[in-house]
Amino acid sequence: METTDQLRDRLLARFPGAEISVVTNPGPAAQHSLLLSPSPARDIAVFLRDDPALRLDYCSNVTGIDWPTLGCLEVVYHLYSMALKHGPVILRLRTTNRTDAVTLPSLTPVWRACEFQEREVFDLYGIVFTEHPDLRRILMWDEFKDHPMRKDYVEPDDYEWEPTPHGGVLEKAKRHYPAAPVAGVADPGPASASPATKP
């Protein structure tokens, strides 16, 4: 199979207006990827699927990524070919920002395999896929408002008995401690039967 750079050149020749760049992977895996601009992404996807030399008929994996540092959300598609048994070709799509411009074209019309995975990305990251046949929350309940996989997601403070807190958990737990702090672990009153008072 051709290299990522060759593929990019071929795609640029086929889709002259498209912005396509190679994201190099510095790690030992060296799985480089193609960063596409959202608008021609579906046409490129169809081309990749149908091109006789590539025939990437199988979309294995759809991943959402939150990049607060880059100020965008990203979707990564891992494509393989079942017919020619090669791959992966990795596609990346990025939203404009993380707040209001979070739409990307859905690739579900190209590969059915994206259906549930894109719903999951929508649920957990809040990326809106246009022309997705059934874009609803998949893992969380419908009334849920947040996108929990984003890096800045704050979990609900459903504190309970945290006997072994440290780090962030301790910080959270401390918010629920009674006002009068007692040195050590001892706690008067109802907890007298709890292990907290054990020596």
Place this chain on the structure above:
Amino acid sequence: MSDFATTLPTGITEPDRDELRRQGILLTSLEEFYNWGRSNSVWPLQFGLACCAIEMIAASMARFDIARFGSEVFRPSPRQADLLIVSGTVTKKMAPQVVRLWNQMPEPKYCIAMGACAISGGPFKQGYNVLKGIDRFIPVDIYIPGCPPRPEALLHGLMTLQEKIRGQKLTGPDAPRHLRADTTCDYPVPEFGEHDLEPPANSAVWQAPTMMRKEKGQA
């Protein structure tokens, strides 16, 4: 009576009970007969949540055979079940259904929290969608720690439950829930909120002791 424990959860020991039996109090005999019956016929609800459910199934299979205790009748309908084995992680999305199932079961009913997740959320405790223990919403009789507990541990939990049932007094303040007028067998089902379950715990069931840990600034 099982051989494995001499002290019952309620503090009555076997010799005590023998003594009571000798006195031939009718109520005691009735009570014991009733408790004998229901403790030996604990039919679990066919209800699995996660990994522990596989060990629960394994416990009903040939190697461990929960049938020996008369408990292999896993009823698919909560109406005919006596025991809710919460076998696995209860997520916040699932919690209302579990409470509903519990409400649909007729009294006397028992609940076993099997495995770390059901007790406290376990290893997934810090997850945003994981309920930190089913005892926030329904009363739990037996806790079986482990991740997952061995099938033998489930059998041990079942025997502990049987011992607990046998030790129950039918009258007085220690009477089981279904024989007391001041308790309800119906528990409020939490609603899905915008960020969390509402309420996140049922304060009538859930009273955790406060435990404070200080900052680890030393050394």
Place this chain on the structure above:
Amino acid sequence: MSAAWTNIATSAHSLLERLPLLARDFTTDWLPESARWLANSLITIATVVVAFASLFALLTIVERKVLARVQNRPGPNRVGIPFTKIKLFGLGQPLADGIKMLTKEDIVPRAADQVLHFLAPVALLAFSILTFAVIPFGRQLVPLELDAGVLYFFAAGAATELAVFMAGWASHNKYSLLAAMRALAQLISYELPLLLSIVPVVMLAGSLSTVGIVEKQAGWTWGFVPHWHVFTPWGAAGFAIFFVAALAESNRSPFDRPEAESELIAGHLTEYSGFKYALFFMAEYFGMCALCGMGVTLFLGGWQAPLPFLEIIPSYFWFAAKLLTLLFVFMWIRATLPRLRIDQLTRLAWKFLVPLALINLGVAVFWALTADWTGAIRAIRWIVAGALIVGPFVLIGRKLSSGIAPRTYRYAT
């Protein structure tokens, strides 16, 4: 001397044989003539109900143990006599279950039809018990000797379908309703082959009386082949059809469609708890026992002993033995087979069992017409009758199972 012994043996045997009746008469002897009949009837009813209720308790534990043994485990074996350490192979289990069931909270869904919800299990149980009335449990041991006993049996048995539907409808639960409709479809489908399979028996015995049918099956060919109907070609086929239909009628695996727990939770029982559920359970076992009892009566010679010298053992023992054997086969089948889909199940009834039962009727006619064939020609009678049954069985069976075959698989190169 030996004659005297024979005399004693005979009278001892007849004493044993008539023991239940003697005991009953002894109990009611002191009553005035007019009350005696009523008392005798009550005692009979009580005996039948108690006997079958105990059998039900025993069957639940036996079934659980048979299932367990098939599945390589011992089954319930720890619950024995209360307050002792005697485990008694787990025979205390039904008692414990009974106590629990009796004391369990009874839930009636608010939307349910309260009256029907209560009536359904009662009706089911009542009709199941009624069917026991005409089954001859032994020589002279039939609760009610009706001339049209067979007719009565199936009339009472068919009424149980109503109760099942009542339960499903009254519960006002979608699963219950689906299950009730399935149950109705299934029961109506299988009522037909069930009845058709017994027509030859009635025809050849020339009697609708259960007692008469059993008495027709007395005697042995060559001294060791009993004259039971099952040992004739039409009888064997009829028995097979009856057996399959009985499995379906009593909602047993592989026809436990209405209860199909992997799809419909507990079917029409989904909304039943506590004692009502126990009643259902009991009624189903009663129904199963009654159908097996009828099968024994019609095809397996009722209370007749299998060999002449075994007649020394009382007749009711033989009935019980045959009944338990049939029940065991029910359990064995349950332990083995997966369940049929509802359309396959009705197709099996209408396209397979009904045609076969009709053909079997023809065979029975042939058998009746050739009753006077003797000697070598008897063999021809057997061959013709057998071919008339096996041929259609194979042909219709092939039609039924068309498109279903084991497959061979290829491997990637």
Place this chain on the structure above:
Amino acid sequence: MLGSGLLQGLAVTAKNLVGSFHDPARLTTVEYPEQRTKLPEAYRNFPFLVSENATDPMGTLRCVACQICEKECPPQCIYIEKSKDKKPDATGRPQLYPTVFDIDTSVCMSCQICVEVCPFDAIKMDQVFEIATTDRFTALLLDREQLAKPNDYYHTIHPTEAAEVDARLAAERKAAAEKAAAAAAKAAAAKPAAVAGLGEAGAPGSSTPATTKPPAA
């Protein structure tokens, strides 16, 4: 013919039914609690703290409160507080010790990572599983008294592993003692008067061997 498959199936179940009465391979039940399967040596369920002896478990804990396990524990079910003072350990070397060492067994998933990362062989996996309880708060949070179990117990549940650990520890201690002795001798040669007393008192472990150096928490 129709039905032959069913009959085959019935034959298999009949074979198992009959087999369950005479063939142990067809009656595989272990009748817990009267009978038990022998737990394999590797079996793990909940950690415990190794103490050198049973008479003074708190005094001879191997744990030096380095808090590595607390940090590495994936579900964060360990809570440790270090002591302010130092106590001599089994070899007599002064070490920190845990004043609080709690493990929440209602969270622990017995993943064994605490054991793998412990540089002191101080925490090992237990094999208890019969711990069903009616009380969550007092029974499932184990403190260091409940967690401490003697080395002999470790030998009974994991004999092979315990023997290896003992051999390794003994070798390390020996190496450490030799090194310390050498260092002491060297020091004594350089500055005989000042260190002589110290060298004698702390000879077995005055210098920490490199392999068991507690990294910064």
Place this chain on the structure above:
Amino acid sequence: MIASGLQTTGAHVREVHDDFHGDLLEVSMGPHHPSTHGVFRMQVTLDGETIVKLKPVFGYLHRNHEKLGENTSYLGSMPYTDRLDYLNSMTNNWAYALAVEKLAGQPVPERAEYLRIILAELTRLLNHTCLAGFLLQDSGASGTPLMYAFREREKILDLFESLSGSRMMCNFQRFGGCRTDASPEWLAAAKKLTDGYGAFLDEYERLITGNEILMARTQGVGVLKPDLAISAGITGPMLRATGVDYDLRKVDAYGFYSRFAFRVPLGDHGDTYDRYMIRVLEMRESIEILQQAFRDLPAGPIMDPKAKLRGFRPKTGEAYGRIEGPKGEIGFYLISDGTPNPYRYRVRPPSLINLTVLEDLCLGHTVADAVIILGSIDIVLGEVDR
């Protein structure tokens, strides 16, 4: 199950929505339903008993695996992968270890690779055996096939337990090898089990495969076309039952699978019966692989000596590693930013993606069929919802 149909309103009294009246009946199967293999829900619209619409509802076991993975060290995620597909912890471990090894460029010793293959194939036996049992359970056999399946499963679990210390949650693979070495006794026991497994399969097939009821229930039910299967990203036995030859053990030849001689069975119909039979045939191939592995297992270290347990920080980069799990392609996509915790930790769950076609398979069939179609897809909710 009754969850959506019933609302609890007060003690002892329950209310049912009155929506029987109409042509279509909406039934909510799950999240508590005896045959949804856990907490899975199917929102089914029925016309009579025929399914006209089926919407799967997920998330009842969403345990935030990926979020936890991003907050834990690389090693700390290993025990969590056990709990993804909790029947097959060994293959999950391997997939994760493979991805991390790709990410960090970590070599694995030969013996460890062989041991991984042995454990993965034992896991495949275990999973497929359980599937066959559960499938039969769903089609209404009262426990017997499942009991036989679990009888054999216990034997494999005994092996896992004596090697890794836990029956289900093995947590056995490490980056650069395996945690402990297999003793000769263990290998002998595993070999004995493998040798006897064929006999068990024979017995099981006698019980089930020729059974007319099972054939009637499964043949022609839930037919999956190869085109749809490829487009929908179906993998594993379910894909091969449609006749598409795609087995990662052959395609990627990860580990040392290229050294083993084994065949890939393919189905021609893509129906439920094919999905079941392909798994049975795969078990027979697994036995072949195991026997070759026991024969060729080399001596040597089990762990790469340079591998680090603590303070493991791969260089910045990303990697997608995948293996042929028993349920299909299980992959891990990891992004490292040089810290001890992965920046992004993503699991490619075969169970979830295989469910994409559930509705297509079930339309036009009855509820009873939907149950066994779902059973034949072979899902584990821990992996579907993560």
